[in-house]
Amino acid sequence: MFLKNCWYVAGWSHEIVENALLARRILGEPLVIFRLENGTVTALVDRCPHRLAPLSKGRLENHHLRCMYHGLLFDGTGRCIEIPAQDRIGTYLKARSFPVIERDKYVWIWMGDAALADPSKIPDAHWQDDPGWRYKPGYIHYPGASFQLVMDNLLDLSHLGFVHENTLGGGRASGEVRANVETFDWGVRVARKYGNVPVPAFVKAFIAFDGLCDRWQIYDWRIAGNMFVMSSGVAPAGTGALEGHIVPETCVLQSVQSLTSETERSTHYFYMQAHNFRLDDPTIAEELHRQLGIAFAEDKAIIEAQQKVIDEFPNEPFGGIAADFAANQGRALLQRMLDAERGAPVQAIERTGA
Amino acid sequence: MFLKNCWYVAGWSHEIVENALLARRILGEPLVIFRLENGTVTALVDRCPHRLAPLSKGRLENHHLRCMYHGLLFDGTGRCIEIPAQDRIGTYLKARSFPVIERDKYVWIWMGDAALADPSKIPDAHWQDDPGWRYKPGYIHYPGASFQLVMDNLLDLSHLGFVHENTLGGGRASGEVRANVETFDWGVRVARKYGNVPVPAFVKAFIAFDGLCDRWQIYDWRIAGNMFVMSSGVAPAGTGALEGHIVPETCVLQSVQSLTSETERSTHYFYMQAHNFRLDDPTIAEELHRQLGIAFAEDKAIIEAQQKVIDEFPNEPFGGIAADFAANQGRALLQRMLDAERGAPVQAIERTGA
Amino acid sequence: MFLKNCWYVAGWSHEIVENALLARRILGEPLVIFRLENGTVTALVDRCPHRLAPLSKGRLENHHLRCMYHGLLFDGTGRCIEIPAQDRIGTYLKARSFPVIERDKYVWIWMGDAALADPSKIPDAHWQDDPGWRYKPGYIHYPGASFQLVMDNLLDLSHLGFVHENTLGGGRASGEVRANVETFDWGVRVARKYGNVPVPAFVKAFIAFDGLCDRWQIYDWRIAGNMFVMSSGVAPAGTGALEGHIVPETCVLQSVQSLTSETERSTHYFYMQAHNFRLDDPTIAEELHRQLGIAFAEDKAIIEAQQKVIDEFPNEPFGGIAADFAANQGRALLQRMLDAERGAPVQAIERTGA
Numbered sequence A, B, C: 001m002f003l004k005n006c007w008y009v010a011g012w013s014h015e016i017v018e019n020a021l022l023a024r025r026i027l028g029e030p031l032v033i034f035r036l037e038n039g040t041v042t043a044l045v046d047r048c049p050h051r052l053a054p055l056s057k058g059r060l061e062n063h064h065l066r067c068m069y070h071g072l073l074f075d076g077t078g079r080c081i082e083i084p085a086q087d088r089i090g091t092y093l094k095a096r097s098f099p100v101i102e103r104d105k106y107v108w109i110w111m112g113d114a115a116l117a118d119p120s121k122i123p124d125a126h127w128q129d130d131p132g133w134r135y136k137p138g139y140i141h142y143p144g145a146s147f148q149l150v151m152d153n154l155l156d157l158s159h160l161g162f163v164h165e166n167t168l169g170g171g172r173a174s175g176e177v178r179a180n181v182e183t184f185d186w187g188v189r190v191a192r193k194y195g196n197v198p199v200p201a202f203v204k205a206f207i208a209f210d211g212l213c214d215r216w217q218i219y220d221w222r223i224a225g226n227m228f229v230m231s232s233g234v235a236p237a238g239t240g241a242l243e244g245h246i247v248p249e250t251c252v253l254q255s256v257q258s259l260t261s262e263t264e265r266s267t268h269y270f271y272m273q274a275h276n277f278r279l280d281d282p283t284i285a286e287e288l289h290r291q292l293g294i295a296f297a298e299d300k301a302i303i304e305a306q307q308k309v310i311d312e313f314p315n316e317p318f319g320g321i322a323a324d325f326a327a328n329q330g331r332a333l334l335q336r337m338l339d340a341e342r343g344a345p346v347q348a349i350e351r352t353g354a
Helices: A147-155 A157-161 A201-206 A282-312 A322-341 B147-155 B157-161 B201-206 B282-312 B322-341 C147-155 C157-161 C201-206 C282-312 C322-341
Strands: A007-012 A022-026 A029-035 A041-045 A059-061 A064-066 A080-082 A100-103 A106-110 A138-142 A180-183 A187-197 A213-222 A227-236 A251-263 A266-275 B007-012 B022-026 B029-035 B041-045 B059-061 B064-066 B080-082 B100-103 B106-110 B138-142 B180-183 B187-197 B213-222 B227-236 B251-263 B266-275 C007-012 C022-026 C029-035 C041-045 C059-061 C064-066 C080-082 C100-103 C106-110 C138-142 C180-183 C187-197 C213-222 C227-236 C251-263 C266-275
Touching (some): A007 A266, A022 A251, A147 A251, A266 A282, B007 B022, B007 B029, B022 B251, B147 B157, B147 B213, B147 B282, B201 B282, B266 B282, C007 C029, C138 C282, C147 C157, C147 C282, C147 C322, C180 C322, C201 C251, C266 C282
Antiparallel strands (some): A022 A029, A059 A064, A138 A266, A251 A266, B029 B041, B100 B106, B138 B266, B187 B213, B251 B266, C007 C106, C022 C029
16 A cells, blocks of 8 residues: 655656656556656656557657557657557547656656645755765665565664674664654654764774764654655764764764655665765765665665565564664554545554654 | 367477477467377377376377376377286276367367367468478467467557567558458458568568569468468569569568467467578578567567556556557457357457458 | 474484574474574574564574564573563563474474474484484475375385386386285385396495395385385395395395475475495495485476476366375375364274285
């Protein structure tokens, strides 16, 4: 069950190349995505209204899309504008199109009721298009997991101490943090602060101090875009970072991570982690990208394994622990939105921190 | 749903090799096919009546088939004639056999009621066994498409201009032809004629003239054998070929193409394209075979992609265009036969040309 | 449908390595198997009671098992004994454990009601832990066959003459034997004796005589452990072996073969064939192991092919022959046990030999 009246990331801007077709499935719907003559992006259902051949096997001709089975030609709205050896064109020969907006290097798409597609509801990812930040864009495909398990994973970063023990975690300490959790209409905010711990591997290449560190991760999960926005940092231990005093040696990072369901059991995962220091040094963004790639493969291995068990034992309950609180809040909030979208009676949800 | 009381091609004659077993599934039924002592071909269900091991894993002993699990021996009618360490043989130990007739280098099989298997209903493919024609036999397996989509494809050759733009089509012109269609009791006849177009790639190696050409494709689709018989030609433009005047430089070809369902979603496709000129030159049949192999791979790519979409969206309707007429006539005729076979009430079908 | 109140082989002792986790599915249940501090073996369901991640992706820490998703720690009984950043531990955080006993180099498991797990019901496999016998342990995985078809195979060794014509069988003669079959409460006993036949390939490397041989196979199939215990021999022809007179040149072998269902359609197959002569020569056990590996691959090919046919044609009956008698007795006995376990009314079964 997908929340349909919601903006999702359909891709990075650089993925939609002039004069090329991108076939991508979103919320279960196969799409063909391409740029029009004015540079804007369009997304059509990826099946010809004639005999259902995939339009993504067709080709662009002057920014119009020709089905290469029987030659029907479509414009960017999905309307058929040419049929070989035929004069009149039935209006039923139309491929559905979806609202698309390009912003912050993301191509946003609205798969629900087009009349409700309000661009002001697109969440802020300005760090991705800001000269004060540098990053390399990332993408992982989860062929075998619901977005829900990835969302759970992100809402409980205690797994840093175990899944990412030798990468993002820097040992067990990242698993022992008691997080502060707040719930809002738009999502959930989690704050984790902990001190006197080893510097994690993923920043060692460009960290400017020796010895232990203080760390924090403060992140918002937003229903809009199924998006995580995280500010995190690694500071020399005892320099007051956890109370807001940032010394120059501190490494501050900004991450945006967006989950878009491909199907009920597969997920597109767009991510980046940006830095705002030594902006003239391209190796930092490269190294952060490389390290995240390693760590996110660790997540993927455990999450897809977890999904297989859940799918085999669908009636087996989860056994709750305290660290689940943020994930449970996120699930409840999302469920409330799903119920509202489907006209189900809505229940209040508790907003206490944990 | 298969039309069962119908002859189908089970294989090319050369595929049924003396003292060898061919395992092939036809209309969903796994078969083992082999030659008897007198050279005729037999086809048995490919499961031992003892404990269902596949007989095709067995071996021929003096043209009898021994199951190599527990050693039961069967004759060409499927009757068990030997059981190790046992004297009496139950008549229930019988593998069903099917009527088979070898003609025109095809092995024909009848999967329905054997009492109705009238050899006179086998359609004519004499070009395959005629010294006036030369060809190389071809076979493609469609693991992921119903015969129906391949039949549709063959009944609307406007796809030549798109799917086969650079091979059989010779550019867009082959997609712009308005075909003449006639429907008969036995099938559908389509005639396509068009002039002043480029010579298509697949005949360039042996065509004897320069400049543009006139072309025609006249073909019958027959319910019997799910078989297409096509006469086609490429003549120097303006030499009157489309009005029946054939100059010596004209290249006339004869094709037979037969579709046999393997399962509801996979198809055997037997084909050949023969020439009647320069019969002493073996490279022409080789080149035609090679070119058709390339073109039929183009069809397979788009048809299997189309099948996937149809299977995922079974309730999505086709949007009709004028070029569908022959395919729709063929489908209606076949449906009428299926309804008759299953005892459903039969409806009249329209016989107008288009 | 599995017989659950029954001991099964979960593995060879050597497979459960100190400080390592073995993930293995038994009777459909995914398990993680490992050794405790005292060297005994434990088996837990392979899913964390927290959020169902597989425990087999975790790690052992001082013989306790840590889930490497969120860090919960479990003891050998499956009880959670540590949760990161949490003081109280709910008793619902428990992974089910199963009775396990190690005996005769086998790790035995009881998947049913633990209160009924009587160690005295473990069948005898002492040849596997006896200085008078030498062997190399073997394992085959059947990813695509029910244990039932493998059990049928073992209960009717007439297939030696066909499936194993060139390996265990030594020609057709092994397929022509009329077996003596007796049925007991605990299982079925089969005796096959035949003389003046060629020496089979699998013992040629260490047989000490020329010419023809006399052979016997006497084996018990036991419900407990779904285990086959076979004494077999190859003696110089005419030296009285079939009447019990064993000359020194005779090759006597002892085999134990145990079938444990992985799922309804996949099977673990543990086996060994031991010799009691020239115990100082390691090449004999190696050669027997190698020969059995070849022969059991022959079984696997035909049995998995048979299973595919059965699964496609579930209503197709078996056609009985005399050689089925032992397999049919075994099936009936097992069915009686299954009915009893499920509380179904039990029917008497005939106990005549054949």
